[in-house]
Amino acid sequence: MASYLIRRFFYSLFVIWGAITIIFAVLRIIPGDPAAVMLGSNATPEQIHSLNESLGLNKPLFVQYGQFIVDVLRLDFGESFRLGGPALTHVLERLPFTITLAFTAILFAIIISFPLGIQAARKPNGAADRIISFVSLFGQSLPTFWVGIVLILIFSRVLGILPSAGAGSVAHLIMPAFTLCLPFIGMIVRLVRSGILEELRQGYVQTARSKGLKQNFILYIHVLRNALIPVVTVLGLLLGEFIGSAIIIEVVFSWPGIGRLLINSILYRDYAVVQAAIALIAGIYIILNLIVDILYGYIDPRIRVEES
Amino acid sequence: MKKWYSVFLFLCVFALVATGCAGISGDSDVSGDAKSDGSNSKKQEMTVANDVGIISLDPYGSAHGEPATILAATQIYDTLVKNDGNKLVPSLATEWKQPDDLTWVFKLRDDVTFHDGTKLTAKDVKASLEQLVTRKESPLTVLWAQLDSVEATDDTTVTIKTKTPLGNLLYNLTLLYITPADQATSKDFFRKPIGSGPFRVESFQPDQDLKLSGNKDYWDGAPKLDSLTIKNIPENAARMTAIETGEIDATWTIPADLIDQLKQNKEINIMDTPSYFYYFNWFNSSEKPFDDVRVRKAMWYALDTKAIVKDLFGDTAEVMKAPIPSSIFGFSEQTPYEYNPEKAKQLLKEAGYPDGFETRMIWSKGSGPQILELQKALTSYWDKIGVKIVPDQLERAEWIEKLTALDWNMDLQTNAVISGDADYTLGRLYISQANRNGYKNEKLDELLIKAKQSTDADKRAQFYDQANKIIWDDAVGIFPLQLKQIYAVRKNVKGLEASPTGAPNFHKVSIE
Numbered sequence: 001m002a003s004y005l006i007r008r009f010f011y012s013l014f015v016i017w018g019a020i021t022i023i024f025a026v027l028r029i030i031p032g033d034p035a036a037v038m039l040g041s042n043a044t045p046e047q048i049h050s051l052n053e054s055l056g057l058n059k060p061l062f063v064q065y066g067q068f069i070v071d072v073l074r075l076d077f078g079e080s081f082r083l084g085g086p087a088l089t090h091v092l093e094r095l096p097f098t099i100t101l102a103f104t105a106i107l108f109a110i111i112i113s114f115p116l117g118i119q120a121a122r123k124p125n126g127a128a129d130r131i132i133s134f135v136s137l138f139g140q141s142l143p144t145f146w147v148g149i150v151l152i153l154i155f156s157r158v159l160g161i162l163p164s165a166g167a168g169s170v171a172h173l174i175m176p177a178f179t180l181c182l183p184f185i186g187m188i189v190r191l192v193r194s195g196i197l198e199e200l201r202q203g204y205v206q207t208a209r210s211k212g213l214k215q216n217f218i219l220y221i222h223v224l225r226n227a228l229i230p231v232v233t234v235l236g237l238l239l240g241e242f243i244g245s246a247i248i249i250e251v252v253f254s255w256p257g258i259g260r261l262l263i264n265s266i267l268y269r270d271y272a273v274v275q276a277a278i279a280l281i282a283g284i285y286i287i288l289n290l291i292v293d294i295l296y297g298y299i300d301p302r303i304r305v306e307e308s
Numbered sequence: 309m310k311k312w313y314s315v316f317l318f319l320c321v322f323a324l325v326a327t328g329c330a331g332i333s334g335d336s337d338v339s340g341d342a343k344s345d346g347s348n349s350k351k352q353e354m355t356v357a358n359d360v361g362i363i364s365l366d367p368y369g370s371a372h373g374e375p376a377t378i379l380a381a382t383q384i385y386d387t388l389v390k391n392d393g394n395k396l397v398p399s400l401a402t403e404w405k406q407p408d409d410l411t412w413v414f415k416l417r418d419d420v421t422f423h424d425g426t427k428l429t430a431k432d433v434k435a436s437l438e439q440l441v442t443r444k445e446s447p448l449t450v451l452w453a454q455l456d457s458v459e460a461t462d463d464t465t466v467t468i469k470t471k472t473p474l475g476n477l478l479y480n481l482t483l484l485y486i487t488p489a490d491q492a493t494s495k496d497f498f499r500k501p502i503g504s505g506p507f508r509v510e511s512f513q514p515d516q517d518l519k520l521s522g523n524k525d526y527w528d529g530a531p532k533l534d535s536l537t538i539k540n541i542p543e544n545a546a547r548m549t550a551i552e553t554g555e556i557d558a559t560w561t562i563p564a565d566l567i568d569q570l571k572q573n574k575e576i577n578i579m580d581t582p583s584y585f586y587y588f589n590w591f592n593s594s595e596k597p598f599d600d601v602r603v604r605k606a607m608w609y610a611l612d613t614k615a616i617v618k619d620l621f622g623d624t625a626e627v628m629k630a631p632i633p634s635s636i637f638g639f640s641e642q643t644p645y646e647y648n649p650e651k652a653k654q655l656l657k658e659a660g661y662p663d664g665f666e667t668r669m670i671w672s673k674g675s676g677p678q679i680l681e682l683q684k685a686l687t688s689y690w691d692k693i694g695v696k697i698v699p700d701q702l703e704r705a706e707w708i709e710k711l712t713a714l715d716w717n718m719d720l721q722t723n724a725v726i727s728g729d730a731d732y733t734l735g736r737l738y739i740s741q742a743n744r745n746g747y748k749n750e751k752l753d754e755l756l757i758k759a760k761q762s763t764d765a766d767k768r769a770q771f772y773d774q775a776n777k778i779i780w781d782d783a784v785g786i787f788p789l790q791l792k793q794i795y796a797v798r799k800n801v802k803g804l805e806a807s808p809t810g811a812p813n814f815h816k817v818s819i820e
Contacts, residue, residue: 032705038370040447041708041721042736048712051444081370081445083363083514084498090514149545157549164549165357165541166517254541256516264515269705 012286019282034269078272087272098257102242104177117192136186148179148252165254176253195227236292240285352533356558361515361540366498367485370445379811385485385503409473416464423502430460435489451480473761479729506531506815532818562794564624581806582635583793590719590785594746604783606655610693612647625789631779633790638730638772642780664694669718672707676722747784
């Protein structure tokens with residue numbers, strides 16, 4: 001286990017290095033100059049040149065890259081052009097909001113899709129199954145920003161029971177988290193359903209039945225646990241997805257997460273913040289993957305990390 | 309199964325910690341009901357929202373000049389001179405005089421303290437101005453290019469010397485916010501800065517919200533509000549919902565198509581004021597076909613400007629009458645170009661383009677409200693005189709790069725004269741040396757320099773009068789409309805005055 005984790009750790013460092021190197025290069029290849037964006041459309045070329053000079057952006061690219069890597073090794077991602085202050089601080093300030101939203105969304109996804117998936121698997125192609133698959137497909141097809149606005153109109157404007165924007169209380173979380181998980185509910189429902197159906201065909205279910213166990217006992221105690229493996233993989237990756245790509249939802253609900261920070265920083269060519277955010281998101285993905293791998297072992301003892 | 313529980317427990321703890329960090333508490337704040345009951349007679353709490361977030365409270369940095377930063381700065385800091393919309397009025401400076409053309413002497417109030425209790429003196433003013441002129445990332449540093457020196461003669465006297473006479477100096481001072489001399493260079497200072505203004509900073513999250521509390525010791529009388537929160541709600545539907553439900557008490561920059569709906573709400577007042585923001589469509593006069601004034605004029609005659617403004621913008625804009633908005637010092641009304649496609653075709657024929665031509669137009673999507681609709685309207689009018697537009701919508705960063713490199717035929721954008729003085733745009737953008745649109749005219753250069761260097765307001769107005777006319781008659785660009793600032797304010801809010809920059813001062817505002 002220890003040697004596996006060490007191997008995994010170095011592998012992770014390599015991945016993060018790759019991610020920040022790619023983003024370093026991409027940011028500098030795309031057109032647009034941070035100094036010009038900071039000074040706005042009325043600036044003179046002399047102003048832009050002199051600002052670039054003082055930001056160190058006139059130096060050769062490989063010199064900038066070398067300095068960048070040295071700084072990153074000391075966990076210094078540089079100063080934010082747009083917001084001022086260390087870039088990493090700005091990203092870390094947003095992180096709790098992003099994680100809260102992602103976890104709540106995952107929780108909602110589990111609470112909603114597990115019962116539906118199990119219900120659908122009880123009688124495949126029965127009425128309940130068809131309705132569930134139709135509804136979840138419907139939820140999957142709705143554009144997120146539209147769902148968000150409609151929810152605001154219903155629950156804030158008409159009913160007046162939920163706040164329309166911002167963060168700060170549990171009530172603020174409900175609509176963004178639901179909107180975030182909605183498109184993925186259908187996917188998880190189908191995974192749960194097909195996982196259970198697959199398992200129900202296994203020999204041990206026959207054995208359990210012939211032992212005289214109740215259907216529900218078989219379903220919840222034996223089958224569900226085995227059906228979980230693909231679901232856990234997806235949930236783990238989904239959590240990463242939620243952290244990295246909740247941008248539209250963050251804008252619609254004025255949620256102060258990393259996504260909005262990231263997109264604004266890209267638009268303003270705020271190199272330091274983009275790099276810090278990407279490194280952090282890559283790191284989170286890696287940790288989530290690791291957790292998923294370890295969870296496998298718990299769910300199914302046949303898969304042990306040492307063997308992989 | 310036990311292992312399962314431990315994993316679950318771990319996740320729960322993790323989520324809880326994260327939740328705690330995000331400052332999420334159990335009590336929900338659906339403030340619609342909370343606001344309307346009697347509790348607010350004790351505490352004057354106000355929440356407002358804007359559409360573009362406050363990214364920085366640094367009044368010398370790259371965000372200075374952004375309406376959102378000016379909004380924050382107006383509440384937190386003071387300036388020597390204020391622009392009350394029509395004229396310049398004293399603020400920290402009680403009086404000023406000019407011993408000669410190059411020297412300005414300002415007398416400061418001696419009863420002003422910063423939020424931490426220290427006294428505001430001439431040294432702070434000197435440090436603030438020096439800070440602004442040395443910060444390369446500030447778009448406004450250029451306003452002070454002619455500065456020679458600033459001295460604190462004594463605690464209440466500031467002497468500013470310029471290399472050449474500087475006619476817009478007082479207007480420039482309306483954007484110089486005063487911070488304490490000893491802290492202005494510290495990097496962390498602007499996370500929670502100290503000023504001398506009517507409100508203190510309680511907390512600040514860039515792009516999210518700024519929480520302020522009333523400064524009871526404010527020299528011009530304590531503000532009536534105990535607290536003021538400025539939130540960023542980028543999504544229009546959410547922002548309109550928030551004002552309708554009472555989650556926020558005021559908001560501004562209302563899209564044209566949402567005004568009617570708000571007007572139906574009896575709890576909301578709609579106010580408007582001419583703004584410093586306007587649209588223009590520049591021609592690149594340095595190359596064909598727009599090097600010919602007849603072509604540029606033809607483009608304008610081809611447009612039914614009145615119809616475009618009325619159909620697209622309704623109550624949120626008015627037709628422009630000069631190359632700068634009407635509320636700016638230096639504005640002078642010009643003869644409008646009538647809608648006359650025949651004349652346009654005739655002019656194109658004279659210029660040697662009887663069949664029209666093809667030309668490329670750049671713009672950035674976020675530049676202004678309904679820019680896409682405006683661009684489409686212009687395109688369809690020009691299509692009728694045979695001018696085909698190749699649209700080139702760019703992301704802001706790329707657009708600025710192309711714009712400054714003169715890599716375009718036509719450029720559609722908004723601009724703002726935030727200092728309130730014509731020099732801010734005319735003096736910077738239309739002088740040949742700046743070469744912003746390829747237009748060169750020595751007569752105009754001379755007028756703009758004279759206007760900048762004269763300290764006599766009447767003479768300056770005369771120079772700008774002629775400059776307006778040259779830019780308008782030579783059709784350096786098309787100036788279709790100036791935007792209004794539309795405010796939606798809950799009925800129980802008193803004393804809020806609409807501001808042309810989108811930065812109202814909340815000093816005198818109260819909630820009933």
